[in-house]
Amino acid sequence: MSEHRAVVVDGVSKVFNRGTPRQVEALVDIDLTVGGGEFVSLIGPSGCGKSTLLRLVANLIEPSTGEVLVAGKDAPRARLDQEYGMAFQQAGLFDWRSVARNVELPLELKGWDGSRRRRRALEMLQLVKLTDFADHKPWQLSGGMQQRVAIARALAAHPRLLLMDEPFGALDEMTREHMQAELLRICAETETSVVFVTHSIPEAVYLSDRVVVMSPRPGRITEIIDVDLGPSRTVETREDASYFKKITEVREALRAGEDDRETEAVVAEERSSR
Amino acid sequence: MIRRVALFLGSLLVVAAIWELYKLIGPEAGGTVFGARLLPRAQDSAMPHVWDMLSRFGDPERRGSDRANWRVVLAAAWFSFRLALAGFAIGTLLGMGLAMVMARFKVVERGLLPYLVMSQTVPLIALAPLVATWGGKVQVGEWVWPRWMSAAVLGAFLAFFPVAVGALRGFASAPAASVELMRSYAATWRATFLKLSFPASVPYLVPALKLAATSSVIGVVVAEISTALRGGIGRLIVEYAQQSTGDPTKLFTAIFGAAALGLLMAGLVSCFEYVMMRNRPRPEEDERALDTIRREALA
Numbered sequence: 001m002s003e004h005r006a007v008v009v010d011g012v013s014k015v016f017n018r019g020t021p022r023q024v025e026a027l028v029d030i031d032l033t034v035g036g037g038e039f040v041s042l043i044g045p046s047g048c049g050k051s052t053l054l055r056l057v058a059n060l061i062e063p064s065t066g067e068v069l070v071a072g073k074d075a076p077r078a079r080l081d082q083e084y085g086m087a088f089q090q091a092g093l094f095d096w097r098s099v100a101r102n103v104e105l106p107l108e109l110k111g112w113d114g115s116r117r118r119r120r121a122l123e124m125l126q127l128v129k130l131t132d133f134a135d136h137k138p139w140q141l142s143g144g145m146q147q148r149v150a151i152a153r154a155l156a157a158h159p160r161l162l163l164m165d166e167p168f169g170a171l172d173e174m175t176r177e178h179m180q181a182e183l184l185r186i187c188a189e190t191e192t193s194v195v196f197v198t199h200s201i202p203e204a205v206y207l208s209d210r211v212v213v214m215s216p217r218p219g220r221i222t223e224i225i226d227v228d229l230g231p232s233r234t235v236e237t238r239e240d241a242s243y244f245k246k247i248t249e250v251r252e253a254l255r256a257g258e259d260d261r262e263t264e265a266v267v268a269e270e271r272s273s274r
Numbered sequence: 275m276i277r278r279v280a281l282f283l284g285s286l287l288v289v290a291a292i293w294e295l296y297k298l299i300g301p302e303a304g305g306t307v308f309g310a311r312l313l314p315r316a317q318d319s320a321m322p323h324v325w326d327m328l329s330r331f332g333d334p335e336r337r338g339s340d341r342a343n344w345r346v347v348l349a350a351a352w353f354s355f356r357l358a359l360a361g362f363a364i365g366t367l368l369g370m371g372l373a374m375v376m377a378r379f380k381v382v383e384r385g386l387l388p389y390l391v392m393s394q395t396v397p398l399i400a401l402a403p404l405v406a407t408w409g410g411k412v413q414v415g416e417w418v419w420p421r422w423m424s425a426a427v428l429g430a431f432l433a434f435f436p437v438a439v440g441a442l443r444g445f446a447s448a449p450a451a452s453v454e455l456m457r458s459y460a461a462t463w464r465a466t467f468l469k470l471s472f473p474a475s476v477p478y479l480v481p482a483l484k485l486a487a488t489s490s491v492i493g494v495v496v497a498e499i500s501t502a503l504r505g506g507i508g509r510l511i512v513e514y515a516q517q518s519t520g521d522p523t524k525l526f527t528a529i530f531g532a533a534a535l536g537l538l539m540a541g542l543v544s545c546f547e548y549v550m551m552r553n554r555p556r557p558e559e560d561e562r563a564l565d566t567i568r569r570e571a572l573a
């Protein structure tokens with residue numbers, strides 16, 4: 001049954017530096033399920049634990065409590081089996097490799113032979129419109145172009161699950177819209193599931209089947225909003241009334257998270273003054 | 275490249291000019307400044323004319339000999355160069371090996387690094403005769419420890435340290451995000467080392483190797499002198515120094531030989547640098563990027 005679920009996060013908490021003065025409760029009691037082929041966005045103010053949640057799913061860090069399953073396996077097994085592709089907040093390209101060879105990196109580690117690697121890398125670069133720059137070095141590219149290379153690298157091995165941490169943050173508006181459309185197309189074609197971190201409400205609404213709204217200190221999920229904009233989103237979708245309605249809904253959910261915190265702060269203050 | 279060569283030749287001319295100028299105005303018998311003997315003697319026996327030193331290369335090595343002096347100096351420099359190269363190679367391999375083990379096992383780093391630092395405080399002069407003695411006892415089957423090997427080992431002793439420290443810092447210089455990326459690919463330590471840590475270390479390795487190259491020359495020359503190894507430039511300097519009352523310019527030909535040797539080693543590493551760094555962003559570009567970041571941070 002869990003085969004249909006790309007990600008299951010069950011009762012997960014994460015505390016950094018436990019028992020030290022720098023202890024941080026980054027995440028508390030997170031339950032989240034991402035179905036096969038589903039696109040889920042995480043949104044919330046800075047420091048609410050979005051990246052932490054993503055890194056837990058990627059098994060780059062271990063949860064303090066709770067369980068993470070990816071493709072029906074526990075997270076460490078899934079990482080070893082290369083069940084996901086990842087794009088980080090920073091491009092993180094290797095200076096000494098050409099653009100194409102950067103995209104080839106995950107394929108190299110999988111043991112693909114040279115010509116097959118090269119072909120796939122060029123395919124991916126075409127997708128992000130960087131074919132002409134295949135033999136350039138990353139540091140000869142602009143920040144936005146570098147980010148597109150990183151996305152091509154994340155997609156290169158055609159993973160069933162994509163974990164993306166603000167991948168489009170550095171792009172200009174036009175490229176951003178183009179990349180969003182491409183990402184949706186690729187995911188629909190290959191039935192890839194996505195967990196997508198963003199700061200942009202319109203982006204979250206446009207891309208997602210569900211938007212997960214989080215609030216900080218401690219990081220938790222305050223609301224999960226279903227977005228149903230239909231299977232094929234076009235340019236018109238961005239001008240549709242239902243689109244704007246969802247944007248408002250997410251914005252209000254975000255604000256509610258903030259208000260909760262303010263109330264809590266007031267209560268705590270009253271308590272301490274008593 | 276051409277500019278750098280021209281700059282180098284130009285600087286040589288400037289040094290020669292200053293030398294001659296001092297001879298012109300400096301005190302013949304040396305001088306004292308506020309009671310301290312600071313000014314060197316400008317007379318020909320202590321500071322020969324530049325052209326006398328250069329022409330000495332063409333004269334016979336000693337009276338009655340038919341070998342020109344430059345041949346003797348060149349042969350000695352070549353001898354020492356090979357030793358220094360051997361020392362440099364051994365030191366680089368050793369340094370890289372140690373750095374790899376230290377990078378792999380943090381325990382080893384904590385345990386070993388202090389000793390490596392300490393090893394460099396042992397005076398070479400004290401170590402040289404010891405190594406020569408130990409070497410003399412080494413015999414594996416037919417193979418006997420050649421005497422020159424001691425000098426090469428002492429060159430390696432000085433060379434390995436900057437390589438070990440530079441490589442260790444270089445391996446650790448890979449950004450945390452890149453390390454995580456490799457982890458997300460479930461890459462083995464070996465793959466992570468070959469594809470990330472090692473290439474990331476190159477900008478640290480280049481200056482370390484430069485230092486190691488010149489250190490190996492110093493190690494070899496000092497070892498030649500303190501183990502009385504014949505054939506190299508170190509021995510020649512001692513020999514010519516003993517003859518310098520009668521033939522002061524001869525000593526300088528040997529010193530020039532030693533300088534040329536150091537330059538040759540440095541040149542070799544520069545070639546390596548060119549090959550390794552040609553695909554990297556230039557430091558100036560990094561600087562410029564940093565500048566922009568700083569300016570943005572201030573704004």
Ligand SMILES: Nc1ncnc2c1ncn2[C@@H]1O[C@H](COP(=O)(O)OP(=O)(O)OP(=O)(O)O)[C@@H](O)[C@H]1O
Pocket residue numbers: 016017024025026045046047048049050051052053219
């Ligand atoms: N390795 C770490 N050690 C200690 N604390 C950490 C670590 N990583 C994250 N944190 C803390 O956990 C909290 C959540 O961080 P996280 O990076 O997940 O936030 P985020 O939602 O991704 O923020 P942003 O939108 O700014 O990227 C922060 O308070 C942060 O200081």
Ligand SMILES: [Mg+2]
Pocket residue numbers: 050051052089165
């Ligand atoms: Mg983040």
